[in-house]
Amino acid sequence: MTSDQRPDGDRTEQTHAAPAPCRVVVCRDCCCGTSKVPGVDHARQVARLAGQVPVRVSDCLGVCEHANVIVVQPSAAARATGARPVWLGLVNDPDATEDVARWVRAGGPGVAPCPDILDLYVFTPPRRAR
Numbered sequence: 001m002t003s004d005q006r007p008d009g010d011r012t013e014q015t016h017a018a019p020a021p022c023r024v025v026v027c028r029d030c031c032c033g034t035s036k037v038p039g040v041d042h043a044r045q046v047a048r049l050a051g052q053v054p055v056r057v058s059d060c061l062g063v064c065e066h067a068n069v070i071v072v073q074p075s076a077a078a079r080a081t082g083a084r085p086v087w088l089g090l091v092n093d094p095d096a097t098e099d100v101a102r103w104v105r106a107g108g109p110g111v112a113p114c115p116d117i118l119d120l121y122v123f124t125p126p127r128r129a130r
Helices: 042-050 076-080 094-106 116-120
Strands: 002-005 011-014 023-027 055-058 070-073 086-088
Touching: 023 042, 042 055, 042 094, 070 094, 094 116
Parallel strands: 023 055
Antiparallel strands: 002 011, 023 070, 070 086
8 A cells, every 4th residue: 555645735545456366166066065965065155165265156167076176276376377276176175175265365376386185186177078
């Protein structure tokens, strides 16, 4: 934040918006976020991530064999340098959710290296037919 002096002598505060953070897409619908993945507090998982970065809840992403699926999308600045979304599957326990939250808090793809523990969850989604 900087301050500038107005002609009347008062100071005005100017805020500079921080760059947009990475974003998270959380799959919910067919399998993810349902009783088909038992023992997971699905609402708490979304709330934990939403406390760190913008979260969008999506309908089925079509990779049910990896339920619960979370996609960490890079910030616009990181995407401009070549960063790509990272798909994480089987994120079904609070420790895994915390690892994701810690990574997105650090900046996510293209800003912070993906923690080694999350390598266990990373997968490449199949290409969709056009």
